[in-house]
Amino acid sequence: MAKSALLKSSLGKKYWMALTGLFLCLFLVGHLLGNLQLLSGGKDAALNFNKYALFMTSNPAVKLLSYLTYFSILFHAVDGILLAVKNKKARPIQYAKENPQANTIWASRNMAVLGTLILVFIVTHMVNFWSKMHFDENMPLQTITIENGGASNEFYVTTDGSYLPVSQFEQGILEIKNRTDFYDATAGVKMKEGYKDLYKITVAFFKNPDYGLIASILYTLAMVVLGFHLYHGFGSAFQSMGANSPKYTPFITNFGKAFSILVPLLFAIIPLYIHFIL
Template identity: 65%
Template structure:
């Protein structure tokens, strides 16, 4: 009895919704810390180093799987709850007055759906490119060499620079010009000697450039930026109710505790989405 109750009952669903929701709040804080690095001027190297760490560190990987599971669970649980709740009132009221509850609390499912759609497009635009795109650009740096500007690929070790014209892309023919190219890229980011199959360096995927290009896109950049800001607005409303609601669901409600939770939740709901949203706005309008 007790075991099945912890999975099926209406209260158990609250616990799961609350736990996954609070975990996703932690994820938001972490993600925001990463994004804010985009605002530091000329920060491509640091940002791409951070991106590499976030996609290769085993502990981060574990957290990322937890995040995927939480998003799915939170969304599926939310959809099931919404369907059940609609069924609980088969005939609606002819006249309703919304004054006894907040806009956010009444529209969590709609707000959640907007956020879910945003997450899906966001993952297609950035996450999928970072993980799976064969044409994901690699980080380059323009350095002045004896008065001439030259473009180099940047290796993950300090001081590793490889002239772009000496590097053949994956699948590209080596002998296009007079001389065969010295290096060839394999497995998306590995730099190998072209003549001997020896890896000489790892290169950075240029997530920094992808992000800037996305929001600076001449044709669609403005729409992407507006879409992003609107999604953050939905997130703000979702958190406005969701944050303090999670504590209530877990039974943490007392006259001492609740005012502090509500205050922190509302601050979190304003500050986090606002900081998320100003990043693409700045990137878009920055020359």
């Protein structure tokens, strides 16, 4: 009975909203640190980002955290919608002299709308990048071009730091199986593993002459929405969990405001940098 009340009551919903929201804030930081490698520039930017992508999709501990992240996103979204509906039903008739602007900020009054927009962004983001990384049979593998004696030769980059000539694959000496595994074509023995080139996919998406600019602008606007959502949600999460005291609340509030500006801003810089500078 107690467990049911914890899930169904408004207090319980706010508690779980806070927990999942704070967990997702940690995910944002980790995801941002990986994505910032796109801004590093230089010849190693692609390899560093693709190493990060491989680690995020192959490490067992990270996979477990990924499933927890998917659950948290869905639970946070559904719980938020149910809480908004429940609050609406609790007061179907508005007060005659209601003036919410005087007591609450705009973000707090529109958290459900902001959250819905973020959910739409997450879905489209996963379709364009996550799904390709996991399921696209035509996902390119990272290559590097090396100049030698006036001739240019292309090589596949392997996870052990060696290179395999693309010409050997064209000649049928080597072949690619399972999207990343390099095999001896004759013996059928696995030789090396390569990197899926998510860097190439990402850069091509935001630099696409047909929709790259629009995609970059929409991504940036999505980060503005995320910033407003975090601006209210970060501090509200701690308040819902009872962390509300004269000693710590000012710090939490100020940290939350800085977090809600800095993290979305850094995310927003990435597509703009790729489209206009890279």
